[in-house]
Structures are given as structure tokens and as C-alpha cells.
Amino acid sequence: QAAQEPFRAGAGSDFEVLIRAWQFARSRRYNINDCRAHGIHAGACREAEATFRQLLNLAKRHGMATDENTEPDRSKTTSLRLCILSAFADQICVRRDKGTLHCKLPHGQSGTLVRESVVQQSPLLAVAEIRQVSTSGNRAQTLLSLASAIELDWVQEMFPEELTTRPECEFDPAPKRVESFQITRFRDLELGRERSRELDAKAAGHALARACLREWFKPKSFDHSIRLLINRLNWLCAARQDLEFPPMDEPAILDCLATAFEGMTLAKQAAAADVKPAFRRHMPEAQWEWLDEFAPATIDWPDNQPKKLMYPEVPTDKNGKVQPVELHVKMHECFRLTEHPKICEGKHIVRFKLLNPKNKKIDFCDDWPTFKQREYPRIRKDLLAKFPGVGWV
Secondary structure (H helix, E strand, O other): OOOOHHHHOOOOEHHHHHHHHHHHHHHOOOOHHHHHHOOOOHHHHHHHHHHHHHHHHHHHHOOOOOOOOOOOOHHHHHHHHHHHHHHOHHHEEEEOOOOOOEEEOHHHOEEEEOOOOOOOOOOEEEEEEEEEEEEOOOEEEEEEEEEEEOOHHHHHHHOHHHEEEEEEEEEEOOOOEEEEEEEEEEOOEEEEEEEOOOOOHHHHHHHHHHHHHOOOOOOOOOOHHHHHHHHHHHHHHHHOHHHOOOOOOHHHHHHHHHHHHOOOOEHHHHHHOOOHHHHHOOOOHHHHHHHHHHOOOEEOOOOOOOEEOEOOOOOEOOOOOEOOEEEEEEHHHOOOOOOOOEEOOOOEEEEEEEEOOOOOEEEEEOOHHHHHHHOHHHHHHHHHHHOOOOOOO
16 A cells, blocks of 8 residues: 555545556556556556547547546546546445444445545545455455545535435434434435434324334333234234235334324333324224124133133244134133134134143144044043143043
């Protein structure tokens, strides 16, 4: 790098360094020794000249005035970087902190600027090369190279319709409160932010909802009954797609929580909020009644004590098959059953997880009458020995 220092001085782009190095090699007629002394590959420079002449001829045919013998004009480095910005707008990067090599990329990605880049201070840059390399432990690292320093005003001038500045709210986990910002973005990449005194009630609700889903705090009312409701609805959406129930996916849960937290700014306010009414507004009341009909929370039992059903958190397996609803039940409580229970208009069986009196699993069962006739006699003797006080039939 020391040998290339004459080419790096004052450069705002790694392309400037390459151009100056090529100009030097050409002025020395690609002498191998002269080039090697400055860390330049003479052969690569010859190939670059061939490409340069092709581009030069193309420019001349389009009436562009050019002079290949003109020395590089360092006052035109801004024009070079503007050209690079227009070509690599989808690879704009934002330095995470002053002096660091770590940068934010579009689409939530991140990368590390190579140390030999001349762009060491600019907070905003465009890179022409992004590559993945393996590090120790077979971890992938994203390296950014051929960087050029750019300015926010340039982005505003060239892409005015894709640059937005709007008020947004974020939850700060340290003081456990919502903060308001004016955030400038190019497409989905945040370029800068400023604190704002004005706070939008709906945006604050969404910020608290996102924090809740990240488990930074937990509302007391967001309990097992809500999670069971979510699992039941999502299971029915998978089991009976023809009914067109609205699924309770993560965006829907976020919207429900945001509605419940609207206008709040503190985590303790949200933790004390009642979120259940917001979840009930996810769909009309008539559909909730149909949910109770098709995917009930409990099923009737011969002893007149309804049994709670357990719906899977993920309604389908990796092949798209609907997962069964389970009932965890002690085996000796099943002897009065005459038929295996089903739900969803009799189209889906309830899978039994049969337990012994100490709540240890014995087996799974999808057809209790058949299990009682074929499997139970084989294990009855062992159960009688271990649990003699139970009424084994």
C-alpha cells in the first residue's frame, strides 16, 4: 500500500486509485520493473487499455469529445463518483459508526469494507463489488470493495422519488419507552435520523407491538388463552381453507397488539393493557362463533368434565399436511368412551397422548376403540403392577 500512496492521495474513490495507477503504467509503457515497484500488474493494465480504447471509440461514434492523452483531472472526481452512484445505486452502504469498517446494506444486510479502501471516513458510500468469503469456523463474511464516497445531496438529486423522510417510532429497551425520529431512507436503507418531539400515536403502538413480539416486555393479558386462540384459528385456516378465515400470522398479531397499544409510550403502560378486545376485532363475531364450532377449545367427556384440546403452534408439517390436534389424557379416564372424538365436522380426529396416573406418556392413539381392543391387553398387566389402586378394566 505504501508503494501505491502516490495514487491514493486525495482520492475519494477506489476507482480513482486504479485510474491513476493505469495512467502511470501507460506513461511508463507498461515497463514491468516500474510497474512492479508500485505494486501494479503490467499485463492487467495492457488489457485495461484495450477495453479503454473500445469504450473510447464507442464514445466518439456517439459524438462525445474525448482526449485519451489528457492527464487525469482531479477536479472531476465528483463526476466520476456521480457516475458510480448512478450505476451502483442498489449497492449504497451506510457506515455504522464513525471510523468503523462495518456498513449497513439494503434489504437488512451488512458487510465489512476492505481495509485497503481509500474511503475510510465517508459515512455514505457506494460499492461496486460485494463478495462472500469464509472465515475461521466456516463463517461467511461479506466484504465490500471498489468503494466510492457519495453524499446525501447526490442521492436526493438523482433519485428524488426513492428518497423518503418520514416520522417513525422505535422502542428503546434501556428506558423501556418509545422514541420518535425523522428517518431518511433510500428505498429500504436508512441513511440518517434525527430525534423528533412529535410522536404519532399509531406509530408508537406499532413500536411497542414489535418490542412485545421480541419479548422485551409481556402484557399480563397476552396469556395462554390468547395463544390458544391464535393456534386454533391458524389450525382451522389450514384444515378448512374453503372457509376463508383470516389467519393470525405475525403481521396480524402485530396489528392487533399495535391497536391495543395505540397512544402509549411506556412499556409498563403496554404491559398493563388489555389486548384481548383488539384480538377479537381481528374478524367478525360471527366467525369467532364458527371457530368455536369447527375448532373448539374443549371436547365433551363422559364424566361431564370437558377436556382441553392442544392445537399445534405450526398447523402443517414440512409437506403441507395438517398436524393433528392433541388431547393429553390419562388412559384410565378413557374406558367409558365408546367412539374416538373428532372435530371440524367429523373430518379430523383428535390424537390422544395417553398418560399413566403419574402423567408419563404411554403411547399415542388415533383410534381409541381399536387401541383398547388390541394394544391395551398387552400392557394391562404391567399397568396393574405399577398402579394397583387404579380401576384398570
